[in-house]
Amino acid sequence: MRKKYVMIAIICSGLFLFLTPFPDQASLTSVFRVTEEPAVITRGINGSALTVNLSFGDLEVEQWIRELNxxxxxxxxxxxxxxxxxxxxxxxxxxxxxxxxxxxxxNAYDQNTALFTGQLEQFQALFGTKPLWFRTADEVFPHSLQLMLWEAEVNALGSSFSWHGANPPPVKPGEIISVPHNREQRTDLTALHKLYDTRTFQPLEDVLFNPTIKTKKTPK
Structure with missing residues (x-):
């Protein structure tokens, strides 16, 4: 009798798994807000993250990207x-x-929702996805812009400091470094080795969330 109940339970479980629809890939893609309310992130928890602002350049930028590892x-x-x-x-x-x-x-976004919305649409057309991170050229985020970002589920990211090619400052845990490359501030991208010589960079999300991986040792 007990074996009969066990067999029925197994069959019911199998039917449940078979009939339960699996979510498609799109539904598994997470859209997240890092903060609990509109805010600008300027540093992480640990490590160093390198961010580069690109709004100018032609062949030298393409060559730099081609050589990135x-x-x-x-x-x-x-x-x-x-x-x-x-x-x-x-x-x-x-x-x-x-x-x-x-x-x-x-200040270009102060009450200007159309500008932000248009840039979001252009980004999606270029990269096939909505950005999770947004930065203004001068790292100034008016309150109205922060609300726009919050509504769009896009995070505002500033930086701990902006580097223009001088000798790098000492390492600070959780630092987010921004490097401008625009018409007015055309930082030499090939000089980034000065930064790489002084710290080990990690992916942005690792610096922000400081993930740890625990491994379980198998006894011999």
Whole structure:
């Protein structure tokens, strides 16, 4: 009798698993907010993250991206610049380099929802996905812009400091370094070795969330 009940339970479990629809891949893609309310993130928990703001450059930027190795820096991309250099964007996509949306100066978004919405749509057309991270060109985030980002489920990311090619400062745990490469501040990307010589960079999410992996030893 007991074996009969066990067999019935097994059959019922099998039918439940068979009839339960599996979620499609899209539903498993997470969209997250890092903060519990509108806010700007400027540092993480541990380690160092390198972010580069791209809104200017042609062949030298393409060559730099072509020579990049993992772990990649996080690229904030201006959509106006990106639309002029589709081959560079194709290369970024092929190498699966992490990207976010680089906007205009912060005051350009004051009550200007259309500007932000238009840039989101352009980013999605270029990279096939909505950005999880947004940065203004001057790292100024008016309150109205923070609310727009919150509504769109996009996180605002500033930086711990901006590097322009001088001798790097001492390492601080959780630092997020931004490197501008625009018409006014054209930081030499080939000089980034100065930063790489002084710290070990990690992916942005690792610096923000400090994930740890526990391994279980198998007894001999």
């Amino acid at each position: 993992t772990p990649y820096p996080f690229l904030f991309v201006d959509t106006g610049w990106a639309n002029r250099f589709p081959e560079t964007i194709k290369l970024i996509n092929e190498k699966n380099i992490p990207v976010g949306l680089l906007g205009h100066a912060g």
